[in-house]
Amino acid sequence: MSETNPKFKVTIDGVEVEVDPGTTILNAARLIGGDVVPPAMCYYSSLQGSGGKCRTCLVEVSKGSEKDPRPMPKLVASCSTPIMDGMEVKNKSSEKVMDARAGVVEMLLINHPLDCPVCDQAGECHLQDLAYEHGKSTTRYEFERRTFDKVDIGEYIKLHMTRCILCYRCVYTANQLTDKREHGVLKRGDAAEIGTFIEKNLKNEFIGNVIDVCPVGALTDKTFRFRSRVWYTKPMDAHRDCKCCSGKAVVWMIGDEVARVTARKDQYGEVKEFICNECRFEKKDKSDWTIEGPRHIDRSSVISANHYEVEAPSHTPLLNKA
Amino acid sequence: MDRKLLLEHIGVEGIQTHDVYRKQGGYKAVEKALKSMSPDDIVEEVKKSGLRGRGGAGFPTGMKWSFIAKPEGVPRHLLCNADESEPGTFKDRYLMEKIPHLLIEGMILSSYALGCNQSYIYIRGEYMYVLQILEKAIAEAYANGWLGKNIKGSGFDLDLAVSTGAGAYICGEETALIESLEGKRGNPRIKPPFPAVKGLWGRPTVVNNVETIAAVVPIVNEGGDAYAQIGIGRSTGTKLISASGNINKPGVYEITMGITVEEFIYSDTYCGGMKNGKKLKACVPGGSSVPILPHYLVCKTAAGEDRLMSYESLSDGGFATGSMLGSGGFIVYDEDQCIVRNTWNFSRFYHHESCGQCSPCREGTGWMEKVLHRLEYGHGKMEDIDLLWDIQRKIEGNTICPLGDAAAWPVAAAIRHFREEFEWHVNEPKLCTTKNYGLVTEKKFEPVNA
Ligand SMILES: Cc1cc2nc3c(=O)[nH]c(=O)nc-3n(C[C@H](O)[C@H](O)[C@H](O)COP(=O)(O)O)c2cc1C
Ligand code: SF4
Ligand code: SF4
Ligand code: FES
Numbered sequence: 199m200s201e202t203n204p205k206f207k208v209t210i211d212g213v214e215v216e217v218d219p220g221t222t223i224l225n226a227a228r229l230i231g232g233d234v235v236p237p238a239m240c241y242y243s244s245l246q247g248s249g250g251k252c253r254t255c256l257v258e259v260s261k262g263s264e265k266d267p268r269p270m271p272k273l274v275a276s277c278s279t280p281i282m283d284g285m286e287v288k289n290k291s292s293e294k295v296m297d298a299r300a301g302v303v304e305m306l307l308i309n310h311p312l313d314c315p316v317c318d319q320a321g322e323c324h325l326q327d328l329a330y331e332h333g334k335s336t337t338r339y340e341f342e343r344r345t346f347d348k349v350d351i352g353e354y355i356k357l358h359m360t361r362c363i364l365c366y367r368c369v370y371t372a373n374q375l376t377d378k379r380e381h382g383v384l385k386r387g388d389a390a391e392i393g394t395f396i397e398k399n400l401k402n403e404f405i406g407n408v409i410d411v412c413p414v415g416a417l418t419d420k421t422f423r424f425r426s427r428v429w430y431t432k433p434m435d436a437h438r439d440c441k442c443c444s445g446k447a448v449v450w451m452i453g454d455e456v457a458r459v460t461a462r463k464d465q466y467g468e469v470k471e472f473i474c475n476e477c478r479f480e481k482k483d484k485s486d487w488t489i490e491g492p493r494h495i496d497r498s499s500v501i502s503a504n505h506y507e508v509e510a511p512s513h514t515p516l517l518n519k520a
Numbered sequence: 521m522d523r524k525l526l527l528e529h530i531g532v533e534g535i536q537t538h539d540v541y542r543k544q545g546g547y548k549a550v551e552k553a554l555k556s557m558s559p560d561d562i563v564e565e566v567k568k569s570g571l572r573g574r575g576g577a578g579f580p581t582g583m584k585w586s587f588i589a590k591p592e593g594v595p596r597h598l599l600c601n602a603d604e605s606e607p608g609t610f611k612d613r614y615l616m617e618k619i620p621h622l623l624i625e626g627m628i629l630s631s632y633a634l635g636c637n638q639s640y641i642y643i644r645g646e647y648m649y650v651l652q653i654l655e656k657a658i659a660e661a662y663a664n665g666w667l668g669k670n671i672k673g674s675g676f677d678l679d680l681a682v683s684t685g686a687g688a689y690i691c692g693e694e695t696a697l698i699e700s701l702e703g704k705r706g707n708p709r710i711k712p713p714f715p716a717v718k719g720l721w722g723r724p725t726v727v728n729n730v731e732t733i734a735a736v737v738p739i740v741n742e743g744g745d746a747y748a749q750i751g752i753g754r755s756t757g758t759k760l761i762s763a764s765g766n767i768n769k770p771g772v773y774e775i776t777m778g779i780t781v782e783e784f785i786y787s788d789t790y791c792g793g794m795k796n797g798k799k800l801k802a803c804v805p806g807g808s809s810v811p812i813l814p815h816y817l818v819c820k821t822a823a824g825e826d827r828l829m830s831y832e833s834l835s836d837g838g839f840a841t842g843s844m845l846g847s848g849g850f851i852v853y854d855e856d857q858c859i860v861r862n863t864w865n866f867s868r869f870y871h872h873e874s875c876g877q878c879s880p881c882r883e884g885t886g887w888m889e890k891v892l893h894r895l896e897y898g899h900g901k902m903e904d905i906d907l908l909w910d911i912q913r914k915i916e917g918n919t920i921c922p923l924g925d926a927a928a929w930p931v932a933a934a935i936r937h938f939r940e941e942f943e944w945h946v947n948e949p950k951l952c953t954t955k956n957y958g959l960v961t962e963k964k965f966e967p968v969n970a
Contacts, residue, residue: 251877298914302879302914341890388871388885390875
């Protein structure tokens with residue numbers, strides 16, 4: 199291959215796409231979009247080293263490459279397997295994959311508290327979506343579920359470990375965004391838990407981002423906890439002059455009030471530009487923000503089913519004055 | 521035909537010390553290698569010898585060594601895996617305890633072959649007293665010029681250090697071992713990249729078992745071809761077997777690959793037959809991770825041929841009727857033992873040892889343990905047997921590291937071969953809490969003594 203810009207061809211569920219060498223199967227699928235994209239509960243493109251753990255993104259490689267067409271003997275994690283030229287991958291079209299994925303979802307749920315009615319993440323929880331798509335309505339697990347005490351990690355963040363799926367995203371966030379490592383995993387196996395070096399000790403300008411990366415309701419914003427169901431809020435793109443971060447955020451309004459502030463997430467629920475604690479936790483006045491207009495929320499949030507976006511005249515900060 | 525390559529001098533008084541070891545021909549291989557062999561020559565001899573990894577997977581050692589990346593100016597590392605935590609396996613401990621200089625000599629030869637100047641032995645934390653033996657031996661090796669700068673004037677430098685684990689089986693998995701050695705939590709890494717390319721501190725690294733490294737000594741002394749003459753087929757040389765269970769003489773034996781399983785269990789040279797004249801019920805031939813074999817598949821394969829102590833013969837028949845040589849942890853069960861209890865016990869181990877990184881292993885191992893516990897204690901249901909089958913199936917092959925498979929296989933094999941024993945536990949909820957299945961059934965196990 200001597201051309202200046204060699205591309206690899208890969209086929210996923212029968213759809214062909216050309217990608218740069220080194221691209222993972224998952225990212226190739228995301229270039230295609232739609233149904234061929236495997237669900238990803240632990241991979242997070244902006245967090246180095248993430249992925250490989252949850253196993254929800256398993257796919258079947260039915261042809262290894264043009265050079266070596268043998269299928270791969272086991273299902274592989276699409277988020278951490280690079281594509282080869284001529285590779286053929288099956289996601290939704292493989293029964294084996296669907297079966298294994300249902301198994302993974304079942305495993306993720308056996309110890310999950312399923313307290314969705316009182317969980318702040320409800321409505322924008324990736325596990326809820328995944329369970330809806332791949333799970334069963336009954337459980338075969340008849341033992342007591344694992345529980346942990348809720349703890350405050352720092353002034354603004356609540357850790358409800360019982361809901362955690364150990365995706366390690368918050369660990370990578372704490373390691374990569376903050377300057378002092380004080381957040382990690384303690385113990386092992388199903389006793390493993392997220393812990394901070396000294397409980398209540400998460401003080402750092404960027405640590406609030408662990409809330410955004412958490413796919414479930416294990417890490418929640420204490421300034422927002424139990425204030426409202428997410429579907430009663432209206433997300434607006436907003437920005438402010440911030441010395442610490444880009445100041446680009448989403449403010450979730452209830453009437454004229456800023457109920458919570460988050461970073462902006464893409465269609466896969468991933469934050470590309472992290473925000474600082476000041477923006478997230480302390481700027482709760484509408485006048486703190488320049489409101490740009492309704493935020494388009496894709497997938498994984500009930501908000502995406504909301505039609506207020508179309509109804510709202512763009513760039514109008516005041517909506518739905520009740 | 522009974523060759524001892526590793527344990528030949530084990531009975532010699534003081535063999536733990538450098539001077540006695542040296543008198544018995546110790547460090548001759550290092551002298552020979554540094555004087556007359558290039559690193560590639562050693563790799564070549566190891567390839568010729570057919571030596572396969574003794575840590576469990578049986579990967580050809582010479583081939584593994586030839587995969588190590590050699591980028592300019594980047595140090596490489598050899599790590600000796602002495603984490604030995606697989607239930608039923610205790611051969612590495614024996615070797616390090618009885619003849620520590622053999623491992624050190626093997627480390628020097630292997631490091632030289634791979635071009636490593638800083639090598640490590642990662643030893644299981646519970647082996648504290650062995651650590652002391654090793655450290656003493658290493659100090660002697662330094663004092664006698666076998667380690668350090670410019671070894672015996674050859675220009676080759678090697679530093680050797682021992683590092684201890686802290687009680688985690690998972691740190692025997694090579695990438696978890698590397699993480700642990702780097703001072704991190706012992707979570708297995710996601711591969712690729714493989715250690716041969718990016719291992720310890722991102723440098724090319726080889727991880728080998730204690731016994732594998734020790735076997736390099738006789739290979740260098742006698743030549744790869746001579747080593748390959750010993751054994752059978754692709755199972756060359758000798759193998760240390762840790763024998764335990766209901767046998768007369770539990771212990772560590774060095775066998776020539778290819779002797780029959782029957783000879784190993786019944787001859788006085790090895791296990792000395794079943795204890796108390798009981799009959800053989802089952803055998804786990806390669807450590808707790810490998811499938812259990814019912815009595816009729818222990819000494820004979822499904823095809824009726826003699827089962828041999830070799831990689832190929834023990835896995836003859838695949839998982840349907842065979843097992844694996846694994847780490848050589850040979851556990852024998854007599855007719856009184858309870859397979860459900862044994863499976864629960866293994867399951868408890870894997871549940872306790874899972875690192876918890878991936879969902880199927882983290883959640884599935886605990887689930888299996890709970891279901892097995894319920895069956896063993898008379899609260900089980902008939903559906904539990906199929907449930908167990910399904911859980912193990914959902915774990916196997918879907919995890920980051922082979923611990924998931926290792927947790928699944930013993931459960932699958934026990935159900936495959938001893939399903940009626942599981943059913944009995946459901947049908948006899950009272951009896952099964954007071955007596956082992958083996959003690960109450962009239963079932964006759966075919967005598968396998970010739
Ligand atoms: C959970 C787990 C535990 C392991 N424990 C050990 C061990 O204690 N000792 C060992 O030599 N290999 C162990 N292995 C195998 C190693 O990963 C590796 O394959 C081996 O050290 C390679 O050495 P060899 O090629 O000389 O056999 C373990 C593997 C797994 C998955
Ligand atoms: S707390 Fe949330 S982000 Fe952190 S490991 Fe658990 S599920 Fe993942
Ligand atoms: S298979 Fe088990 S031990 Fe291995 S990485 Fe996954 S959770 Fe950890
Ligand atoms: S997203 Fe690939 S394993 Fe979790």
